[in-house]
Amino acid sequence: MVLIGLVLLFLLTQATNNRELYERNYAWLFTINVAVAAMLLCGVAWVGFRLYARLRDGKFGSRLLVKLALIFAFVGLGPGLLIYVVSYQFVSRSIETWFDVKVEGALEAGLNLGRVTLDALASDLSGKSRSAAQQLAESPATTTGLVLERLLEQLNATDVAVWSSSGTLIASAGQASFKLTPDKPTQAQFRTARLERAVSWVEGLEDFSAATSSNARVKVLLPIASASIGLQPDQRYLLVSRALPTNLVANALAVDAAYREYQERALSRDGLKRMYIGTLTLSLFLAVFGAILLAVILGNQIAKPLLVLAEGVSQVAAGDLTPKLAMQGKDELGGLTRAFASMTQQLAEARLTVQHSMERVDASRANLQTILDNLTAGVIVMGAKGEIRSSNPGATRILQIPLREHQGQRLTDIDGLQVFGAEVASQFVEFLAQRAETGADHWQQSFQLSPSGEQSEYGASEKAITLVARGAELPDKATLLVFDDISEIVSAQRAQAWGEVARRLAHEIKNPLTPIQLSAERLEHKLASKLQGTELQILVKSVKTIVDQVDAMKRLVNEFRDYARLPAADLKAVDINTLVSDILQLYETGPERCPVRMELDPSCPLVQGDAQQLRQVIHNLVQNGQDASDISAQGNAVIVRTQWLEKSGRVRLAVLDHGAGFSESILKRAFEPYVTTKARGTGLGLAVVKKIADEHGARIDIGNRIQDGVVVGAQVSLSLNTYTNASA
Known part of the structure; x- marks a missing residue:
């Protein structure tokens, strides 16, 4: 538009x-x-x-x-x-x-000047034409042509012609003589010339131009007097034409046109x-x-x-880093938008990289948390003031205290952990004070954790657990405490120590026992014939006591020897059901012993084991079950049960009794030597069973049987590998 x-x-x-x-x-x-x-x-x-x-x-x-x-x-x-x-x-x-007055006056004066000039030319030509008409009137008709030629030169005219009143050309000279149809005056012009004796006019101004300047001319028409008397012939007229000066005509026309235009525009x-x-x-x-x-x-x-x-800046400020529009112009503003779009793209890529890094960090944190949650060791992160920041399930399991409920508290503020917390805090203070000198990056110490300070006959609480703890410093002055329950390791060390003790006892005690027994028997043999009455009875009783005690010592030494020198298991395919049936035939039911009952699973496959050692395990467990069961209650019996565990691919051998069960303290140390509930037991039976189970790669479990919230007995079970499974 x-x-x-x-x-x-x-x-x-x-x-x-x-x-x-x-x-x-x-x-x-x-x-x-x-x-x-x-x-x-x-x-x-x-x-x-x-x-x-x-x-x-x-x-x-x-x-x-x-x-x-x-x-x-x-x-x-x-x-x-x-x-x-x-x-x-x-x-x-x-x-x-x-439209000034002077301009208008000048135009009018110029126009009048042109008109006066044209009138003067016409008057001059009219005067001269009268003289020429007089000459023609005096000349005979036969010489009219010659006279016209002479008059053409005298008058300086372009055309000279004689016309009759009827409009017939009689004679001519000049340019008109060459025209086939010369311009003829009108009847009105003839009549005016006859009345006024002469008439003049200007023609050719309407279509005047530089190319047709010869057409602008002034013409004079006047009658020629006749010399005859009487009846007059046709009246003759003289027509004289003279060309106007080109400059004069052009100027006159220009002034006239200017004047007309001026008048029109003035209006x-x-x-x-x-x-x-x-x-x-x-x-x-x-x-x-x-x-x-x-x-x-x-x-x-x-x-x-x-x-x-x-x-784009607003979107970036709002966190939107999607690709931005960029102008394609070559000016600075277009370049600025392209630079901003490139910067936004780089920011988006950087944020994407950060997001990927954060995702990896989150994944690593999740993996670390999963690892911590599944660690058997306990892990506690504490702040600069010793408050608990985080802990893993292992710590709760080992300390048997829900640490997540105590988050933000110090260990010394939690019931049951005051002593442990104080010892840990002391270790951190000592470690931080000596770190610059020793250059150590952690400390390690073992602790005996006993709830409520309970003591047993061994000097420590029967529920006490042994912990080994390690501490280190984290950034922002936080501390890391890692600990593990090594009670089983200590128990294994004790078992190993008992084995060494048993080996030495068997070596040191067994040798003197035979001479003591022989010496006592020899004294009885030598002195029996020399004593009588009360003295003889004392002698016989004393010797019997010595021999009985020596036998008891021998049995004890043999048990220690068997525990210390248990041979390596010779693992072969064993039918556990057949083995149990053969062994239990030896246990006859009597009034002084609890009966034994079998519950065998016929689908049990062969197991990988040493038949002799498994026989010893069954004997020990059945005897312990009979010793623990209450024979006064009707229907009580020691149950020997086998079961095929298809999901785990193992065979379980379990012995169940109807006794008083085990205390919590005994359950934790049941497989250690010299731990027993019998008044005259050595505590080596379950220790031997544990050692045989380890030789077979079997899992052994011990626990109380609870019915309606009441302990109705105890159960010991072994999960044995099948022969096919073990050989594979």
Whole structure:
């Protein structure tokens, strides 16, 4: 529309300067320009409404776009108004100067001068033509042609001709003699010449041009007097033509045209002024409206990269790092948007890398937490003041205290852990004080943890556990405590120590026992014949006591020897059901012994084991069950049970009694030597069973049988590998 308006405005200015073009096209050109200006005004109004709507809705960048549009509009409007005011004054004053009185007088004087000059030429030619007509009247008719030739030169005319009143050419000289149809005067001209004795006129001015300048001429027509008397013949007329000077004709016509145009414009002076001012005003409107539209377009082009950049910055500030728009222009703003888009892409990649790193860290933390949760060792992280920050299930299991419920407390503030917490705190204080000198990065110490200070006949609590703990310092002055229950290891060490003791006892005690027994028997043999009565009875009783005690000592030494020198198991395929049946045939039911009952699973496969050692295990367990069972209750029996565990691929051998069960302290140390509930037991039976189970790679379990919350007996079970499973 701006281009169309400019084209129409150019045509309008051309029409203003060209009268013919103005008369033909000015009206519709002006109308079309007004229509274009109206459409531009509608476009400006629509753009303004959109800007207002964006500003009202608070869309991002609206204020910047409005500001740029107003700046560009004022930049275009200010100079345009200045030029309009100056041009308006100039056009008004210039049009007024065109119609000055002096100009009008000069034009009239020039016009009169031209007319007077033409009249003078016509009068001069008329006077000379009268003399020529007199000569023709005095000359005979036969010499008319010669006279005309002479008169052509005398009059300096272009054509000389004699016409009859009827319009017939009688004779001619000059250019007319070469024409087939020479120009004939009209009847009115003949009549005027007869009445006024002469008539003159100018012709050829209407179509005057430089190429047809010979057509402009002055003509004189006058009657020729006749010398005859009486009846007159046809009246003759002399027609003289003389060409007008070209410059004179051109100047006269120019003055006449200028005068007519001046008069026409003088009559339409107000309309002309309105035309120029209207054109100027329309030009201003077109320029202003076009400037406003261009201001919006250019402002949008300038603001668009800034808006894209600002919107991208807002999105980045909100955490949105999706790819941003980038302008493809070669200017600095386009480069800035591309740089920002590249930076955003790098930030997105960096954040993605960080997210992947965080995911790996989270995965590592989860893996570490899983490892900590499944560690048998206890792990506790404490703060700078000794408060518990975190702990794993292993710590709760070992200490038998729900540490998660005490998170934020110190170990010394938890019931049952005051002594342990104080010792750990003391170790950390000593470690931190000596770390600079020793260069150690951790400390390690074993602790005996006894709840409520309970003591047993061995000097320590029967429920006490032995811990080995290690401590180290973490960043931000936190501390790490790792500990494990080594009670089983201590128990194994005790078993090993008992084995060594048993070996030495068997070596040191067994040798003197035989001489003691022989010496006692020899004394009885030597002295029995020499003593009588009470003394003999004392002798026999004393010797019997010595022999019985020596036998008891021998049995004890043999048990120690068997425990210390248990041979390695010779593992072969064994039918456990058959082995149990053979052994239990030896246990006959009597009033002084608890009965034994078999519950054998016929689906049990062969097991991998040493039949002799398994026989010893069954004997020990059945004897212990009989010793523990209450024979006074009817229906009580020691149960020997086999069971095929298909899921684990093992065979379970279990011995169940109906006794009082085991205390918690005995359960923890049941497989250690010299731990027994019997008044006269050595405590080596279960220790031997444990050692044989270890040789077979079997799992051994001991526990109480509870029914309705009451202990009804004890159970010892071995899970043996099958022969196929073991061989594979």
